[in-house]
Amino acid sequence: MFEARITQGSVLKKLVEALKELVTEGNFDVSNTGLSLQAMDSSHVCLVSLTLREDGFDHFRCDRNMAMGIHFGNLSKILKCAGNEDTITLKAEDNADQLTLMFESANQDRISDFDLKLMSIESEHLGIPDQDYSAEIKMPSSEYQRIVRDLTSIGDTVLISATKEGIKFSTSGDVGTANVTLRHNTTPEKPEEQTIIDLKEPVALTFALRYLNNFSKATPLAPQVKLSLTKDLPIVVEYQVGELGSVRFYLAPKIDDEDNMGEDEAQS
Amino acid sequence: MFEARITQGSVLKKLVEALKELVTEGNFDVSNTGLSLQAMDSSHVCLVSLTLREDGFDHFRCDRNMAMGIHFGNLSKILKCAGNEDTITLKAEDNADQLTLMFESANQDRISDFDLKLMSIESEHLGIPDQDYSAEIKMPSSEYQRIVRDLTSIGDTVLISATKEGIKFSTSGDVGTANVTLRHNTTPEKPEEQTIIDLKEPVALTFALRYLNNFSKATPLAPQVKLSLTKDLPIVVEYQVGELGSVRFYLAPKIDDEDNMGEDEAQS
DNA sequence: GTTTGTTAAA
DNA sequence: TTTAACAAAC
Numbered sequence: 001m002f003e004a005r006i007t008q009g010s011v012l013k014k015l016v017e018a019l020k021e022l023v024t025e026g027n028f029d030v031s032n033t034g035l036s037l038q039a040m041d042s043s044h045v046c047l048v049s050l051t052l053r054e055d056g057f058d059h060f061r062c063d064r065n066m067a068m069g070i071h072f073g074n075l076s077k078i079l080k081c082a083g084n085e086d087t088i089t090l091k092a093e094d095n096a097d098q099l100t101l102m103f104e105s106a107n108q109d110r111i112s113d114f115d116l117k118l119m120s121i122e123s124e125h126l127g128i129p130d131q132d133y134s135a136e137i138k139m140p141s142s143e144y145q146r147i148v149r150d151l152t153s154i155g156d157t158v159l160i161s162a163t164k165e166g167i168k169f170s171t172s173g174d175v176g177t178a179n180v181t182l183r184h185n186t187t188p189e190k191p192e193e194q195t196i197i198d199l200k201e202p203v204a205l206t207f208a209l210r211y212l213n214n215f216s217k218a219t220p221l222a223p224q225v226k227l228s229l230t231k232d233l234p235i236v237v238e239y240q241v242g243e244l245g246s247v248r249f250y251l252a253p254k255i256d257d258e259d260n261m262g263e264d265e266a267q268s
Numbered sequence: 269m270f271e272a273r274i275t276q277g278s279v280l281k282k283l284v285e286a287l288k289e290l291v292t293e294g295n296f297d298v299s300n301t302g303l304s305l306q307a308m309d310s311s312h313v314c315l316v317s318l319t320l321r322e323d324g325f326d327h328f329r330c331d332r333n334m335a336m337g338i339h340f341g342n343l344s345k346i347l348k349c350a351g352n353e354d355t356i357t358l359k360a361e362d363n364a365d366q367l368t369l370m371f372e373s374a375n376q377d378r379i380s381d382f383d384l385k386l387m388s389i390e391s392e393h394l395g396i397p398d399q400d401y402s403a404e405i406k407m408p409s410s411e412y413q414r415i416v417r418d419l420t421s422i423g424d425t426v427l428i429s430a431t432k433e434g435i436k437f438s439t440s441g442d443v444g445t446a447n448v449t450l451r452h453n454t455t456p457e458k459p460e461e462q463t464i465i466d467l468k469e470p471v472a473l474t475f476a477l478r479y480l481n482n483f484s485k486a487t488p489l490a491p492q493v494k495l496s497l498t499k500d501l502p503i504v505v506e507y508q509v510g511e512l513g514s515v516r517f518y519l520a521p522k523i524d525d526e527d528n529m530g531e532d533e534a535q536s
Numbered sequence: 537g538t539t540t541g542t543t544a545a546a
Numbered sequence: 547t548t549t550a551a552c553a554a555a556c
Binding site for chain 1: 421446447451453
């Protein structure tokens, strides 16, 4: 059987809220090392990879590896029934066709249990190699959210350029053009407000803002986000979920790449 | 003539907001004992019974019994014009075709009066016998609201089971199944958070969630709600409106009743 | 932490 | 128009 307990149920709620729009359905792969999910978004453009470590749970037991096919919309509906302060326990028998979710209020006054029907989903588990990236940028997740939201109102794609000067987000559209630059800054008042640029090599890549914007739904999960960039490779947008694990979003760059996309690409 | 004055006008506003969706029109029956209303909802499925005692008002006078036909949507429009801190006075001449509402701000700075046109409505006053119920449950009204709202996202009907263990709300639908259990609890920090189960006999009845959900519109009126259950009889959902009186909602159970509705009634 | 009101989006 | 997200107040 599989059983996983997390005291801070709000984390699970936020996770599913962050993913449900991108991933309509996917497999929760559970093993004795924890719970993971890998799924393409419905348009097969970007990849979501969730890893929750066994030791990040307050209790974790998995006798046998399982792939549980989850309809994220339905899981979201059920998690909406959990209080933010509830302890959540996930439970499934081996080869079960349902996942049981138990919600317990802090004072045990209220106990709810929900059975979520599981689906059978083709899993195409991709090995994602650990990469050495040309640039790794850590920045406040709220800042990332703000930038991609703002730029979305100007253009459809963004050129992200990392240099030793800082990281620049550029777009253009009918309205005009826009550039937002963040400088390396390791000493703000609060550590969550740091912007750290770890640069091996300058890099500039173009991405569809729509997806970068969607990734920012994970903002409530973590105060910081990490962007990893290498020429011709997908960007990785990663949120650390406390001690539990992380969510990573992968998005391939636009092929018409980095050399000549300064001010005037409105006519695409 | 009829004249009734209530210092805390917000109570009247909340009352009408709670009822107006269920009761599009109904008679305010006034007599020297107070004001009452009995009305079926527009689909003739459930019954609303409002009782406001004469001595709950700050001033009450009724020379002659009257049935004042009220269009609740219009009354709501007028009450929206009253401040929450206003004193409200209802006034009508004998056999008048209009009800006058006066709003006075606490410091008398502002005085408004509105005339609401009355309608002639067939009144079908039902005698509702005082019943001995198998189970009476008092619980926080916010908890009731939360449960029926949550379960509405899973299924259409709810099985309410009262046992000495507690009270359980169960539903099922396409997503899966759901059970929420509340335990008897007379000693939380605050008295409004008590859950009191007064059980003469275990009982389990099924109801349409849509209506139970609608009843919860009365939540702002009272911190606690009382559910009264007896086999084959309508559930009573009752809100005590301070010292003024009470609102009671009656809803008949589904006929396919309590014996075999545990886990697997998805295929309805 | 909960509620309410406002605003944005579907 | 309805509903969900966000912010502000309690």
